[in-house]
Amino acid sequence: MLAMAGIGDWITGALEKGGAKVRTVIPEEGGLQFTESFSIGKGSQKADLAKKWIQYIxxxxxxxxxxxxxxxxxxxxxxxxxELLATETPAEAKRQGMVLNQSNVMDMIRDGRITYRQLPVQQSLEDWNDFWSEYKGS
Incomplete structure (x- = not known):
């Protein structure tokens, strides 16, 4: 049986690790890569610990x-x-396409097959209300 769903690699990875015969495939048309960031808020009471955590992670x-x-x-x-991922968990490095000296996920990013999602921009409350009204009405 062949089934396709528009979900992220994280869920197929979790299913695959549990024994399910699933695989993530990036369509020829491309796909999006989410991004995350770390920051320390102004006035943080534990900025030193936050900095240490960011340095570790x-x-x-x-x-x-x-x-x-x-x-x-x-x-x-x-x-x-x-290199460390390949040493500690080579199967996961291969599953995620993070193996040096062979076709890998970075090649797909360089080739434009995977693009980073657009980061949010500051929008007015009116813009959000207009979007929500349009969404609910569709």
Whole structure:
């Protein structure tokens, strides 16, 4: 049986790790990559701890931990992280297309097959209300 659904790689990864015979495929027309960011708010009472956490989670070790999460695993943005992922969990590195010296996820980004989603821009409350009214009315 062949079934297709428009969902993210994270859910197929979770299903696959559980034994399901599923696979994520990026359509020839392309797909979107979500992005995340970390920041420390002005006036944060624990800015030093937040900075240490950001330093850890953006290190190779932290990126490998993120790449191995069941829900929303990350795409590792650096070579050291890829090397460590291949050493610690080679099957996951292969599943996510993060193996050096072969066709990989970064090639799909460079070729425009995967594009980053547009980050939100500041919009007025009126814009949001107009969008919501149009959405509800469709």
């Amino acid at each position: 953006t290190s190779a070790k932290g990126q490998v931990k993120s790449a191995n999460m069941v829900a929303y695993p990350c795409l590792i943005p650096n070579k050291k992280g890829w």
